[in-house]
Amino acid sequence: MQPAVIILDxxxxxxxxxxxxxxxLVARIRRLKDAAHAAGVPVVHVNSMRRPSDxxxxxxxxxxxxxxxxxxxxxxxxxxxxxxxxxxxxxxSHNDLDYTLRTMGVDTVCLAGASTDNCVLWTAGEADQYxxxxxxx
Amino acid sequence: MQPAVIILDxxxxxxxxxxxxxxxLVARIRRLKDAAHAAGVPVVHVNSMRRPSDxxxxxxxxxxxxxxxxxxxxxxxxxxxxxxxxxxxxxxSHNDLDYTLRTMGVDTVCLAGASTDNCVLWTAGEADQYxxxxxxx
Amino acid sequence: MQPAVIILDxxxxxxxxxxxxxxxLVARIRRLKDAAHAAGVPVVHVNSMRRPSDxxxxxxxxxxxxxxxxxxxxxxxxxxxxxxxxxxxxxxSHNDLDYTLRTMGVDTVCLAGASTDNCVLWTAGEADQYxxxxxxx
Amino acid sequence: MQPAVIILDxxxxxxxxxxxxxxxLVARIRRLKDAAHAAGVPVVHVNSMRRPSDxxxxxxxxxxxxxxxxxxxxxxxxxxxxxxxxxxxxxxSHNDLDYTLRTMGVDTVCLAGASTDNCVLWTAGEADQYxxxxxxx
Numbered sequence: 001m002q003p004a005v006i007i008l009d010x011x012x013x014x015x016x017x018x019x020x021x022x023x024x025l026v027a028r029i030r031r032l033k034d035a036a037h038a039a040g041v042p043v044v045h046v047n048s049m050r051r052p053s054d055x056x057x058x059x060x061x062x063x064x065x066x067x068x069x070x071x072x073x074x075x076x077x078x079x080x081x082x083x084x085x086x087x088x089x090x091x092x093s094h095n096d097l098d099y100t101l102r103t104m105g106v107d108t109v110c111l112a113g114a115s116t117d118n119c120v121l122w123t124a125g126e127a128d129q130y131x132x133x134x135x136x137x
Numbered sequence: 138m139q140p141a142v143i144i145l146d147x148x149x150x151x152x153x154x155x156x157x158x159x160x161x162l163v164a165r166i167r168r169l170k171d172a173a174h175a176a177g178v179p180v181v182h183v184n185s186m187r188r189p190s191d192x193x194x195x196x197x198x199x200x201x202x203x204x205x206x207x208x209x210x211x212x213x214x215x216x217x218x219x220x221x222x223x224x225x226x227x228x229x230s231h232n233d234l235d236y237t238l239r240t241m242g243v244d245t246v247c248l249a250g251a252s253t254d255n256c257v258l259w260t261a262g263e264a265d266q267y268x269x270x271x272x273x274x
Numbered sequence: 275m276q277p278a279v280i281i282l283d284x285x286x287x288x289x290x291x292x293x294x295x296x297x298x299l300v301a302r303i304r305r306l307k308d309a310a311h312a313a314g315v316p317v318v319h320v321n322s323m324r325r326p327s328d329x330x331x332x333x334x335x336x337x338x339x340x341x342x343x344x345x346x347x348x349x350x351x352x353x354x355x356x357x358x359x360x361x362x363x364x365x366x367s368h369n370d371l372d373y374t375l376r377t378m379g380v381d382t383v384c385l386a387g388a389s390t391d392n393c394v395l396w397t398a399g400e401a402d403q404y405x406x407x408x409x410x411x
Numbered sequence: 412m413q414p415a416v417i418i419l420d421x422x423x424x425x426x427x428x429x430x431x432x433x434x435x436l437v438a439r440i441r442r443l444k445d446a447a448h449a450a451g452v453p454v455v456h457v458n459s460m461r462r463p464s465d466x467x468x469x470x471x472x473x474x475x476x477x478x479x480x481x482x483x484x485x486x487x488x489x490x491x492x493x494x495x496x497x498x499x500x501x502x503x504s505h506n507d508l509d510y511t512l513r514t515m516g517v518d519t520v521c522l523a524g525a526s527t528d529n530c531v532l533w534t535a536g537e538a539d540q541y542x543x544x545x546x547x548x
Contacts, residue, residue, distance in 0.1 A: 042190070051219060051237060051240070053179070053219070053237060053240050053241045054237075054240050055240060064220065082188060082190070083201070087233045087236055087237075088236075088402070088403040089399065089402070089403060090399070090403060093236075093403050094232070094233040094235075094236040094403075095231070095232065095233060096224045096231040096232060098231075099224055099225075099230075099231040099541075099542075100188060100190060100191075100224075102541075102542060103188070103190045103191050103192060103542060104190045122399055125363065125364070125396055125399070128362070128363070129362040129363060129364060129367050129368075130510075130513075131510075131513060131514060225539070225540040226536065226539070226540060227536070227540060230540050231540070236404075236405075239404075239405060240405060259536055262500065262501070262533055262536070265499070265500070266499040266500060266501060266504050266505075267373075267376075268373075268376060268377060316464070325493060325511055325514070327453070327493070327511060327514045327515045328511075328514050329514060338494065356462060356464070357475065361507045361510055361511075362510075367510075368506070368507040368509075368510040369505070369506065369507060370498045370505040370506060372505075373498055373499075373504075373505040374462060374464060374465075374498075377462070377464050377465050377466060378464045
């Protein structure tokens with residue numbers, strides 16, 4: 001088994017702040033990330049990215065290179081991790097996530113992040129369709 | 138017809154300097170880009186990007202966010218343009234180029250950049266497979 | 275608006291028989307298909323297909339060209355429709371559905387078929403990611 | 412190394428007949444296919460397929476299920492092989508070739524068929540972009 005940890009949408013633009021709804025998730029993902037690093041398991045942050053031409057109305061924040069699209073400070077440093085941007089709901093949408101996992105030799109993805117009933121769910125389905133083994137961590 | 142201009146691999150990492158082989162291309166692309174802007178035609182810069190896990194040997198430069206992966210200064214400013222990174226040879230490889238052109242309503246791509254017999258050729262083939270009308274500008 | 279009707283997994287291999295669970299769906303889809311034909315709206319049947327190398331255990335029925343993979347007789351004739359095979363859960367998985375809809379100029383998909391909480395749901399998500407307008411019919 | 416042999420466009424619709432241009436290719440591919448079978452290497456036939464909605468003018472032959480789209484008799488039987496249809500020039504275009512090779516655990520493709528300077532070339536490029544090792548057999 002060659003696993004990777006995929007952390008979804010832990011981005012500044014979603015306003016994760018102490019006391020906000022679901023903030024306890026941040027500490028759990030911090031521990032997961034640290035454990036992955038300790039075990040030599042690659043960590044991939046997948047955040048949303050929107051372009052002006054997307055025409056997605058209120059969802060049209062998180063432009064390339066903005067603070068909003070970046071990983072929240074609680075999960076820094078990201079220097080040894082991979083950062084990939086998804087263009088819609090699923091973590092594999094219109095980007096190089098599958099390609100990059102393939103070059104890493106990864107066959108199993110451990111998914112974490114937000115939201116369980118939306119982006120994490122869709123990403124699990126996509127990973128399954130690409131035939132990765134999927135765990136929700 | 139809804140065209141877009143796609144400019145391939147005019148990146149700092151390829152060492153475009155006055156007098157170097159093919160440098161006259163830069164001025165021609167500058168004129169094409171200015172004409173596109175004047176006509177309200179979107180301009181998309183597509184540069185190569187490599188990750189450490191790519192295992193591509195000597196091709197493993199142009200990491201995300203590096204100077205090498207950026208558009209050459211002769212073709213700045215890029216603020217009103219779209220910048221997309223390709224992960225292999227073709228402009229559509231493992232990225233959101235097709236998705237972004239679709240959201241723009243583009244049906245015709247005018248290709249320019251380097252090299253005609255490599256990335257431009259492969260991008261033309263990919264664009265054809267996605268059923269864009271293709272012009273080499 | 276350029277719609278198409280997408281009918282999912284109404285295949286012989288799922289044993290649709292009068293009196294079986296959900297069989298009333300068949301008559302509703304028959305009416306939808308007839309209405310689509312009457313209105314000149316293209317109908318696309320998307321059924322599952324598995325290959326021996328898929329290694330999907332009990333899901334490994336519905337091989338190419340088999341009776342099991344075919345559209346149920348209640349929804350025949352299919353001569354003027356398009357038949358596409360999906361390779362996993364979603365209607366767009368590893369096939370030419372997006373490409374074919376694109377060549378048809380379709381921008382809106384009306385989804386029907388089985389099962390609402392599985393293949394139809396995943397197909398709706400995929401269609402959304404490709405930026406089709408989605409209706410569940 | 413886990414190889415597969417990919418045989419491109421050896422289809423009835425291209426009128427391979429003894430004495431016609433390039434017909435000696437057929438015997439070479441027959442030997443390659445027999446050698447692959449003898450070695451337990453999977454063989455994948457990839458032929459073109461067009462739909463009425465493709466709007467490709469004179470290229471719009473080879474509809475699903477037609478004789479024209481089938482493998483030429485000189486390369487039968489195909490029962491133990493995989494048959495996949497490509498929707499445009501490249502062998503990976505809008506189909507399940509990559510997915511199927513992945514499920515097979517294939518990492519190396521040996522390409523044969525027609526034409527070397529067109530479909531075989533494009534398929535080599537696509538295979539390279541998906542990071543298969545590529546041989547032209």
